[in-house]
Amino acid sequence: MQNFDYMTPTRLIFGKGAVDKLSEAIRPYGKRVLLAYGGGSIKKSGLYDKVKMLLADFEIAELSGIQPNPKYDPSVLEGVRLCKEKKIDIVLAVGGGSVLDCSKAIAAGAKYDGDVWDLITGVKPTQDALPVADILTLAATGSEYDGFAVISRTDTNDKIGYFSPKVYPVFSILDPELTFSVSKKQTAAGCADAMNHVMEQYFTGDTTLLNDGICESMLRSLMANARACLANPEDYRARAEMMLACTYGCNGILALGNTYSGWPCHGMEHALSAYYDITHGEGLAIITPHWMRHVMEKAPDAVVPRLVKYGVNVFGIDATLPLREIAEKAIRATHDFFASIGIPMTLREVGIDESRIAEMARHVVEGWDLKDAWVPLSAADVAAIFHASL
Amino acid sequence: MQNFDYMTPTRLIFGKGAVDKLSEAIRPYGKRVLLAYGGGSIKKSGLYDKVKMLLADFEIAELSGIQPNPKYDPSVLEGVRLCKEKKIDIVLAVGGGSVLDCSKAIAAGAKYDGDVWDLITGVKPTQDALPVADILTLAATGSEYDGFAVISRTDTNDKIGYFSPKVYPVFSILDPELTFSVSKKQTAAGCADAMNHVMEQYFTGDTTLLNDGICESMLRSLMANARACLANPEDYRARAEMMLACTYGCNGILALGNTYSGWPCHGMEHALSAYYDITHGEGLAIITPHWMRHVMEKAPDAVVPRLVKYGVNVFGIDATLPLREIAEKAIRATHDFFASIGIPMTLREVGIDESRIAEMARHVVEGWDLKDAWVPLSAADVAAIFHASL
Numbered sequence: 001m002q003n004f005d006y007m008t009p010t011r012l013i014f015g016k017g018a019v020d021k022l023s024e025a026i027r028p029y030g031k032r033v034l035l036a037y038g039g040g041s042i043k044k045s046g047l048y049d050k051v052k053m054l055l056a057d058f059e060i061a062e063l064s065g066i067q068p069n070p071k072y073d074p075s076v077l078e079g080v081r082l083c084k085e086k087k088i089d090i091v092l093a094v095g096g097g098s099v100l101d102c103s104k105a106i107a108a109g110a111k112y113d114g115d116v117w118d119l120i121t122g123v124k125p126t127q128d129a130l131p132v133a134d135i136l137t138l139a140a141t142g143s144e145y146d147g148f149a150v151i152s153r154t155d156t157n158d159k160i161g162y163f164s165p166k167v168y169p170v171f172s173i174l175d176p177e178l179t180f181s182v183s184k185k186q187t188a189a190g191c192a193d194a195m196n197h198v199m200e201q202y203f204t205g206d207t208t209l210l211n212d213g214i215c216e217s218m219l220r221s222l223m224a225n226a227r228a229c230l231a232n233p234e235d236y237r238a239r240a241e242m243m244l245a246c247t248y249g250c251n252g253i254l255a256l257g258n259t260y261s262g263w264p265c266h267g268m269e270h271a272l273s274a275y276y277d278i279t280h281g282e283g284l285a286i287i288t289p290h291w292m293r294h295v296m297e298k299a300p301d302a303v304v305p306r307l308v309k310y311g312v313n314v315f316g317i318d319a320t321l322p323l324r325e326i327a328e329k330a331i332r333a334t335h336d337f338f339a340s341i342g343i344p345m346t347l348r349e350v351g352i353d354e355s356r357i358a359e360m361a362r363h364v365v366e367g368w369d370l371k372d373a374w375v376p377l378s379a380a381d382v383a384a385i386f387h388a389s390l
Numbered sequence: 391m392q393n394f395d396y397m398t399p400t401r402l403i404f405g406k407g408a409v410d411k412l413s414e415a416i417r418p419y420g421k422r423v424l425l426a427y428g429g430g431s432i433k434k435s436g437l438y439d440k441v442k443m444l445l446a447d448f449e450i451a452e453l454s455g456i457q458p459n460p461k462y463d464p465s466v467l468e469g470v471r472l473c474k475e476k477k478i479d480i481v482l483a484v485g486g487g488s489v490l491d492c493s494k495a496i497a498a499g500a501k502y503d504g505d506v507w508d509l510i511t512g513v514k515p516t517q518d519a520l521p522v523a524d525i526l527t528l529a530a531t532g533s534e535y536d537g538f539a540v541i542s543r544t545d546t547n548d549k550i551g552y553f554s555p556k557v558y559p560v561f562s563i564l565d566p567e568l569t570f571s572v573s574k575k576q577t578a579a580g581c582a583d584a585m586n587h588v589m590e591q592y593f594t595g596d597t598t599l600l601n602d603g604i605c606e607s608m609l610r611s612l613m614a615n616a617r618a619c620l621a622n623p624e625d626y627r628a629r630a631e632m633m634l635a636c637t638y639g640c641n642g643i644l645a646l647g648n649t650y651s652g653w654p655c656h657g658m659e660h661a662l663s664a665y666y667d668i669t670h671g672e673g674l675a676i677i678t679p680h681w682m683r684h685v686m687e688k689a690p691d692a693v694v695p696r697l698v699k700y701g702v703n704v705f706g707i708d709a710t711l712p713l714r715e716i717a718e719k720a721i722r723a724t725h726d727f728f729a730s731i732g733i734p735m736t737l738r739e740v741g742i743d744e745s746r747i748a749e750m751a752r753h754v755v756e757g758w759d760l761k762d763a764w765v766p767l768s769a770a771d772v773a774a775i776f777h778a779s780l
Contacts, residue, residue, distance in 0.1 A: 001566075001630040003405025008398070014646070015393025176391075208631045209614055213607020221600040240391040241598045244646060256404070256634060 001208060001257040008251045010145050011171040014244070016236075018175040019047070019135060022054045025171045029131045030089025034082055036063045036103045038095045042137065045181055051094055051135065061086040063106070066095065069152045069159065069273050069280065070102035072117065076151060079106030080116055083130060090170075093134040097141025100134045101149035104167040107132045119162070120151050126164035135173040138182055139242045140190030140281060142197060142249030144172035152274055157363065159274035161266075174247070176240035180233055187233070188341040189281030190246065191226035195219055196265055196284040197249030203292075203306055204261035204374045215254055216313040221245050223314075226341055262373025265291050268382055270368070271360040278350045285338040286345055290388040292331045295375035300324075303375060307331065347389045357386045391598060391647040398641045400535050401561040404634070406626075408565040409437070409525060412444045415561045419521045420479025424472055426453045426493045428485045432527065435571055441484055441525065451476040453496070456485065459542045459549065459663050459670065460492035462507065466541060469496030470506055473520060480560075483524040487531025490524045491539035494557040497522045509552070510541050516554035525563040528572055529632045530580030530671060532587060532639030534562035542664055547753065549664035551656075564637070566630035570623055577623070578731040579671030580636065581616035585609055586655055586674040587639030593682075593696055594651035594764045605644055606703040611635050613704075616731055652763025655681050658772055660758070661750040668740045675728040676735055680778040682721045685765040690714075693765060697721065737779045747776045 013021050026033065033055060042048040052060065063079045070076070082088065083106060091110075093103035107130040109116035118124040136144050143149065147168045152159045182190070202215040222245050228238035248254055255261070268291070269283040296303040304327045311317040311330025315337075319326070339345050347353075361383035364370065370377040377385075403411050416423065423445060432438040442450065453469045460466070472478065473496060481500075483493035497520040499506035508514040526534050533539065537558045542549045572580070592605040612635050618628035638644055645651070658681070659673040686693040694717045701707040701720025705727075709716070729735050737743075751773035754760065760767040767775075 001405070001627050003408065005401070005403050005411075007401040011395070011397040012646075013395050015391070018393065021395075208611070208627075208634070210607060210611040210631050210635050213610060214604050217600060217603020217607055220603060221598070224599055237391050237598075240647065241600050244598070245600050256402075257630065 002206065002259055004252070004256050006252055006256055007165070008145060008168060008253065010169045012145065012174060012247065013171055014174040015240075016175060016177060018173045019050060019054070019178075022051065022135070022173060025173070026055070026058070026090060026092065026133060029133075029170065032059045032061070032087055032089045034061050034063060034079065034086070034088045034091045034106070036066060036079060036091060036093045036095075036099055036106065038064070038066045038099050041181070042094055045178070047094065047135070047137070047178065059086075061088060066099045066102045068098045069277055070098045072105075072120065072151050072153045073155075075102050076105045076109060076116060079103070080109035083110035088130060090131045090133060093132065094137070096136065096138030097143040100132075100136070100143040100169070101141070101151065103132050103134070104143070104149040105151050105162060107167055108164060117153070120160050122162070126166050129164065129166035131170045132167055133171045134169050135178070136243070137178045138186060138190055139179055139239070139246040140193045142194065142246055142251065144169055144174065145247040146251040148250055150270070157274045158367065159270040160367070161270070172247075174243050176236055176243050179239050179243060182233070184230055184342055185279070187226065187229050188343050189279045189285075191222055191242065191281070191341060192285035192338055192343060193281035194246040194249050195222050196281075196288060198222070198254060199288065200261055200263045200265055201255035201258060202310065204255070204259050205302060206259040208257055211255055211258055212309065216310070218245055218248065218254065219314045223337055230341060259374070260372070262370055264370055264373045264377055267368030267370055268364055268385065271364045272347070272352060275356055275360055276350070276352050278352070282343050282350055285343045286347055286350070287385055287389045289331050289335040290385050292334065294381060294385050294388065296327060296331070298381070299375045303327070347386070352390075354387065354390060357383050361386060392596065392649055394642070394646050396642055396646055397555070398535060398558060398643065400559045402535065402564060402637065403561055404564045405630075406565060406567060408563045409440060409444070409568075412441065412525070412563060415563070416445070416448070416480060416482065416523060419523075419560065422449045422451070422477055422479045424451050424453060424469065424476070424478045424481045424496070426456060426469060426481060426483045426485075426489055426496065428454070428456045428489050431571070432484055435568070437484065437525070437527070437568065449476075451478060456489045456492045458488045459540075459667055460488045462495075462510065462541050462543045463545075465492050466495045466499060466506060469493070470499035473500035478520060480521045480523060483522065484527070486526065486528030487533040490522075490526070490533040490559070491531070491541065493522050493524070494533070494539040495541050495552060497557055498554060507543075510550050512552070516556050519554065519556035521560045522557055523561045524559050525568070526633070527568045528576060528580055529569055529629070529636040530583045532584065532636055532641065534559055534564065535637040536641040538640055540660070547664045548757070549660040550757070551660070562637075564633050566626055566633050569629050569633060572623070574620055574732055575669070577616065577619050578733050579669045579675075581612055581632065581671070581731060582675035582728055582733060583671035584636040584639050585612050586671075586678060588612070588644060589678065590651055590653045590655055591645035591648060592700065594645070594649050595692065596649040598647055601645055601648055602699065606700070608635055608638065608644065609704045613727055620731060649764070650762070652760055654760055654763045654767055657754055657758030657760055658775065661754045662737070662742060664753075665746055665750055666740070666742050668742070672733050672740055675733045676737055676740070677775055677779045679721050679725040680775050682724065684771060684775050684778065686717060686721070688771070689765045693717070737776070744777065744780060747773050751776060
């Protein structure tokens with residue numbers, strides 16, 4: 001069991017009507033709020049008006065139009081400029097993980113005088129940041145309960161994972177009813193993203209009985225509740241359980257004491273969505289079964305036993321079968337689950353062909369340390385996984 | 391699923407050699423430290439000398455002799471007096487849950503000018519507290535990761551559960567090697583305490599697939615690792631996993647969104663240890679199977695299905711048996727596990743007879759709101775459970 005140093009100080013305000021606690025929760029942080037959001041969905045749903053009403057006695061500046069795979073230019077740069085110009089006290093993200101990630105980068109940039117890209121890439125340390133808070137409208141990334149942000153730069157095809165303990169949200173308002181209107185496509189992609197967060201911490205060399213059990217419970221819960229949400233988008237209990245499960249994805253609590261896995265599927269998917277701007281959760285779902293098969297062939301002694309445990313405990317595969325057969329069935333079950341919730345399961349279906357695979361694979365291994373992954377991956381391995389995923 | 395408002399801001403510094411981070415971790419909080427501890431065990435183990443060496447450039451005041459079931463008088467009162475006299479900046483608990491609980495009460499009392507008992511009982515709100523930190527030497531209570539303290543008053547036979555968000559430890563240093571020297575008796579009692587924390591949140595009316603799975607994993611892990619610790623007290627991995635599992639016991643994370651269970655076994659046990667000063671985990675282990683049987687008879691429609699789920703998923707009882715038989719086997723398995731780790735499983739064995747049962751039962755229902763428990767309990771119910779536990 002590995003040493004660790006862990007903290008997640010975020011306050012989770014969860015449940016029906018949780019938005020009503022916004023004024024009370026935000027007041028200690030100051031009067032000037034940057035309200036950050038994406039497209040028009042929060043206006044259509046009425047959430048925008050509600051937030052404006054609850055913050056009637058605050059000074060609000062707005063940053064809208066934050067896109068999926070949030071962009072450094074213009075969103076982060078424009079947000080930083082607004083924060084400095086308006087002397088903003090706190091950044092309030094209203095939306096999904098992309099809006100929240102963008103807001104974290106803005107909060108850090110607002111307290112920095114140099115080139116903000118140096119903070120994102122970690123070339124310069126984040127010494128300070130404005131407080132960030134959020135009202136979440138999509139269960140997926142776990143950004144509401146961690147210190148991570150993923151920021152994309154279109155001019156260089158970079159999609160960078162940024163981390164600072166300074167950007168944990170001070171509070172996250174999680175009302176499952178706000179996710180009733182999430183489309184089937186985004187519900188499925190959110191489930192796949194959250195499942196991948198769990199799997200990427202579960203598939204590693206040194207784990208505990210405790211963490212394994214928690215991860216397996218999380219996966220079973222995400223699958224059952226995603227199915228229920230797709231069957232009835234207004235199933236409160238299912239939306240609530242999805243929302244809660246997603247919060248645990250990336251703050252490390254699922255893997256305390258585990259060896260670091262390397263998060264290889266995230267590394268590979270970031271290249272796919274940086275080059276092609278696809279939906280992150282769909283990219284993950286497509287490549288994950290192929291990654292499983294590739295690493296199983298490469299390092300069967302390590303991978304087969306983990307796939308067996310996963311297959312038996314998550315999918316209920318008969319534990320008396322030959323180990324290799326259980327492992328094969330576990331990979332198949334992973335693919336089939338994602339397909340069953342409507343995810344397109346080939347790269348071609350999301351508009352990716354072989355033309356840039358070699359370039360993307362090089363980009364992955366340059367930007368992501370996959371030689372220290374549980375099963376180390378070279379550019380050739382990554383290219384092979386991409387080809388298998390076509 | 392119920393609404394909740396959750397936060398656990400404590401930093402967990404976990405692993406071999408974690409104590410070496412003490413100076414770095416404590417420095418931001420000030421120079422004057424109240425070092426609180428129990429009997430001589432930390433002197434015998436060398437931990438006391440190590441802490442003094444690591445804090446060589448701090449000003450240290452000491453409070454020693456904190457007992458199990460920590461006492462309001464003299465420990466809390468003496469600690470408060472010392473904090474005020476020495477203008478203490480932070481209280482550092484070195485020991486188990488009792489030392490830590492006492493330190494939390496001291497930290498709150500040090501910032502209060504009235505009668506500290508009014509804070510403990512909640513008659514007055516805790517507006518402020520000194521920061522508290524700890525170096526844990528016993529895996530059991532979860533106090534290292536929550537805002538609770540249990541304080542006993544011998545003159546009134548009160549054992550009061552105190553809570554304030556002001557007394558979450560700012561950091562907890564958790565080195566599993568510090569628990570190598572914990573006796574078999576205390577290892578078993580710690581396991582029983584931690585298991586009860588899980589069970590008291592698991593046995594309730596409205597739970598989620600997610601929380602149920604996490605709780606079941608936690609129980610399986612605690613049982614397997616307690617056995618391993620008893621077989622080899624220096625099994626690092628087992629001690630580490632026990633220590634990690636125990637941290638999750640009482641901060642609420644196991645039951646986010648569940649209905650409140652009422653924590654009935656803790657309510658009942660607090661009377662036992664207030665009147666007889668027994669080991670908390672042993673008292674819990676003794677009464678828990680009898681509580682299970684009593685509530686199963688009283689409310690079979692609610693209780694049998696939960697016992698079945700618990701029996702199948704925690705103890706691996708054959709799911710094809712008749713439900714009532716699975717429930718009976720689950721109760722028996724609970725008893726047998728506690729007995730197998732060496733816990734005396736009757737009240738008489740820990741020195742309690744029937745003479746004060748009626749008085750204790752009244753005390754329980756006066757001090758603990760068991761009419762709102764999952765299965766409500768009257769004084770007569772409590773007395774019956776105590777009698778069955780003799």
